[in-house]
Amino acid sequence: MNGPYPYRIRLWGGRNVHAVRNVNGGPDRVTACGYYLPADSNNHGVTPIADVECQQCLRQIRRDLTA
Numbered sequence: 001m002n003g004p005y006p007y008r009i010r011l012w013g014g015r016n017v018h019a020v021r022n023v024n025g026g027p028d029r030v031t032a033c034g035y036y037l038p039a040d041s042n043n044h045g046v047t048p049i050a051d052v053e054c055q056q057c058l059r060q061i062r063r064d065l066t067a
Contacts, residue, residue: 003061005032008046016053017046019061032057032064 005019007029018031027039033056037043052058 003065005057005061006048008048008050008052009037010044010046011035011037012042012044017050018054019052019057032060 005021007020007022008017009020009029009031010017011031018033018035020029020031020037022028023030023036029037031037031054032052033054052061
């Protein structure tokens, strides 16, 4: 269920794994639930096969797939 969000990330200090995609044609990223992550943000990259745990990310991915 990767769809348009092929990467996974855990925000600094957070517990959930979020679905993430690149934006602005470069290293900046945005989560499916709306967090903007500049290239220099201090987050924890997670393997792409990790399960998305953020419920808002999962809802947005479902919306994107059914649209």
